[in-house]
Amino acid sequence: MALIVQKYGGTSVGTIERIKAVADRVVDTAKNGDQVVVVVSAMSGETDKLIGLAQKISASPNEREMDMLLSSGERVTSALTAMAVEALGYRARSMTGRQAGIITDTVHTKARIERISGERIRKALHEGYVVVIAGFQGVTEGETDVTTLGRGGSDLSAVAVAAAINADICEIYTDVDGVYTTDPNIVPEARKLRKISYEEMLELASLGAKVLQTRSVEFAMKYNVPVVVRSSFNNNPGTLVVQEEKDMENVVVSGVAYDKNQAKITIVDVPDKPGIAAKLFDVIASSNIVVDMIVQNVSSDGKSADISFTVPKTDSKRAVEVTGKIAAELGAKRVDLREDISKVSIVGVGMRTHSGVASKMFQTLASHGINIVMISTSEIKVSCVIDLKFTELAVRVLHAAFGLAEAAGV
């Protein structure tokens, strides 16, 4: 008998018919003698509808109230899913984040889970219930206020619950079959990965492969929760996300990711004095803008430098404003903004033990006439900022160059 957590996203519970299909799958699992905890998102479109209502009332609605509002969507799905399981003759009990014992900090709309008691979940399982938990939500210490965990937070709910009750596996059901070597919309030969390490998944998630929420992967890695990403619309096996295994290093590159939501800001001719970068990025950070890549070039005479960095395109206007002010103070010449860029990355734990991966990437891009604007590397990742228009081409040629396609030689 296994203890299984199953998380179903908004599309998977988007209609009454789909909720019934979810119940079928849950009951099939229970029939095997397994204990099942289900975590559900709001029905697709529901959260956006509620946000729309709030925005009609206020441009910047109170965040505590936003949480009270948004958390209702998952409650509805959890109750409906529990009813659907009961309609099939099995006992089910819905639980809110509070009832499931998911305690968070007090940062409304993007709360962090502090602990999960899991006591009530275990008790209900022991009594023979399928437990259906409303995802995306928790409650502050003392069960005072309702909080939500931010976009994609139901993934985190599922992984955190799986960790708390020591589940054998956490299955994330979504509308794709698993994690692919790259976006199949760009490269039809993209191959579904059978297995991937937490570290690689983390890089892929943060690089814009939207299959799993980044924080949920961090959590799974921290507590060593085996995660499977699979489709709720078929019975294909999906992709297993686990601790790095020995044989994984044989594969040099596991996937190619891209991110079009990037803008590059350059401060031109900053006098090259110590502490300038610190001052600049301190100001930007305090404006709550997340900086991704940073490159600094000192001019040949050693007197001034250009500092470039990337931010999400959605924050670019604000970042330019903030940067403009500090640039003037620092005595820089001007601030440039480029929005026609994207970031293409290769990811793989095998890079640690294989040399020449980065240079192969650069050569591949160069041989197709793709200019590299910025470069950033980590232990298991190489990212290049390139012209936006070359994104798809770059993904295709890199996917081929590292032999990621389904059939060898494609």
Next chain:
Amino acid sequence: MALIVQKYGGTSVGTIERIKAVADRVVDTAKNGDQVVVVVSAMSGETDKLIGLAQKISASPNEREMDMLLSSGERVTSALTAMAVEALGYRARSMTGRQAGIITDTVHTKARIERISGERIRKALHEGYVVVIAGFQGVTEGETDVTTLGRGGSDLSAVAVAAAINADICEIYTDVDGVYTTDPNIVPEARKLRKISYEEMLELASLGAKVLQTRSVEFAMKYNVPVVVRSSFNNNPGTLVVQEEKDMENVVVSGVAYDKNQAKITIVDVPDKPGIAAKLFDVIASSNIVVDMIVQNVSSDGKSADISFTVPKTDSKRAVEVTGKIAAELGAKRVDLREDISKVSIVGVGMRTHSGVASKMFQTLASHGINIVMISTSEIKVSCVIDLKFTELAVRVLHAAFGLAEAAGV
């Protein structure tokens, strides 16, 4: 400085524009220096939509899950209303039934309030917040499960909260101007009552005047909470529901009510033996059918009796079934059902001190050719079951006979 509870029904918060209008009214009250606690229903149509979803899943959905599902509607409105008040520059905080400390028994979908701690409400008021409570819901002891209070339960939430925090008044905002001497759709001259006693309101509510939920009136009477029923769409003063006052007895009849949801069941020729009625109504009660009026006539030879009683039309088929079985056991001749009837009632605390009220009612009906099928009386009420087709006529002539119209002599 007064402490005021304001309850807004589903129509009053049915759209974003109306929620903003509610916020305007709340802020106007707060501007007077009064402390305001708001209780809101779900946006009109929302609860029925959720019930519809549940029914697509199961003919008899689990009641605990129904409560989890339905309670989400009021949460949404409470958050949106709090946002709307904040958008006007006032501080507001929404609270679920649990957060407001509304503790109920465990009878899901029709829970009874056991106590209200009110502590958190008082604290928030003290800190200068407008408190916006999600109506219709509570939580079981130990804050275990969410419960709902049954149809119209938000009225009860409001009155119970008003009692718990010792509010100066509980204002029930709805889509009518107050309590009328009778249904203005039938009698255009119907007059809005300035004041009415709890006892009278209770009779009117249970007789089908749907302005206030019956249990909320019982609660207001028990804890002596002054209630005002008024419209959220204008500034008319409404109707005050209070303890009986001396001058109220001068008015013999306060209102005329009617109820078309009535069916009459007759068991013909039951052998007249002791304990028969007890046996019959015991069986019916255990089928959860509420019996209203009961009449028993012993035949002239004293050997057999006819027993007639009324039940809600919606339960009539089931009542006939149950009655048929027990009638056979008792040796009765047959069971008759009449559904083409209605109940017309006059209500007034003045009846206690004025004689001849009932006979005036009977004479008035007789003089218009309306036959009386059954009669039932209480201290402050006389009810007659009549032919359904005479309902409107009976209401009109009784309203006139007891001088209830706006202008004298109408």
